[in-house]
Amino acid sequence: ELKVEQNPLFLSMQEGKNYTIYCNYSTTSDRLYWYRQDPGKSLESLFVLLSNGAVKQEGRLMASLDTKARLSTLHITAAVHDLSATYFCAVAGGTSYGKLTFGQGTILTVHP
Amino acid sequence: DADVTQTPRNRITKTGKRIMLECSQTKGHDRMYWYRQDPGLGLRLIYYSFDVKDINKGEISDGYSVSRQAQAKFSLSLESAIPNQTALYFCATSDSGSPRYEQYFGPGTRLTVT
Numbered sequence: 001e002l003k004v005e006q007n008p009l010f011l012s013m014q015e016g017k018n019y020t021i022y023c024n025y026s027t028t029s030d031r032l033y034w035y036r037q038d039p040g041k042s043l044e045s046l047f048v049l050l051s052n053g054a055v056k057q058e059g060r061l062m063a064s065l066d067t068k069a070r071l072s073t074l075h076i077t078a079a080v081h082d083l084s085a086t087y088f089c090a091v092a093g094g095t096s097y098g099k100l101t102f103g104q105g106t107i108l109t110v111h112p
Numbered sequence: 113d114a115d116v117t118q119t120p121r122n123r124i125t126k127t128g129k130r131i132m133l134e135c136s137q138t139k140g141h142d143r144m145y146w147y148r149q150d151p152g153l154g155l156r157l158i159y160y161s162f163d164v165k166d167i168n169k170g171e172i173s174d175g176y177s178v179s180r181q182a183q184a185k186f187s188l189s190l191e192s193a194i195p196n197q198t199a200l201y202f203c204a205t206s207d208s209g210s211p212r213y214e215q216y217f218g219p220g221t222r223l224t225v226t
Contacts, residue, residue, distance in 0.1 A: 043217040102154035
């Protein structure tokens with residue numbers, strides 16, 4: 001059974017600081033997704049990582065995937081208040097990559 | 113217009129009632145999914161459908177049933193609602209023809225069972 005764990009679950013940051021969210025998963029997969037969710041809203045796709053060593057960047061966020069370590073990271077550079085949200089990683093499993101298993105989510109709050 | 117829509121957006125119902133949540137999509141995707149979200153637990157898969165004739169149980173299917181009426185429509189039913197089914201429910205779609213296998217989510221339905 002595929003398990004996905006994120007840490008930390010809660011992250012309070014000051015504006016301008018850097019931090020990393022970690023996503024560990026238990027079985028082999030080479031497809032990992034990061035989503036953002038604002039309070040009361042749906043999930044918005046941030047990154048799709050499709051192979052070992054994949055790195056994607058968008059603005060102040062950068063995601064990477066190490067399939068051998070079964071680890072993905074979401075790095076936040078020079079945080080701003082607008083990044084406050086819940087961030088989920090999700091791993092595709094099964095023979096047809098049809099099913100996603102989600103981490104618990106990381107609630108990020110950026111303070112002035 | 114939104115590509116994935118869910119109705120209703122909010123629903124309050126009583127214990128023991130039958131309720132149906134509906135999902136429609138205009139993305140032309142063949143795969144559809146139902147998830148529930150509870151605080152601290154992320155999203156958990158209830159049922160998924162890879163095409164109209166293919167329905168599969170997910171991680172937490174007990175107490176739920178689904179119907180895939182057409183490629184674009186996927187409904188979730190709670191046969192006899194109970195309070196611990198109070199949650200935020202999301203429908204999602206994906207395209208088996210895309211190597212990204214990315215899932216796209218609807219706006220969610222907030223269900224409260226009293």
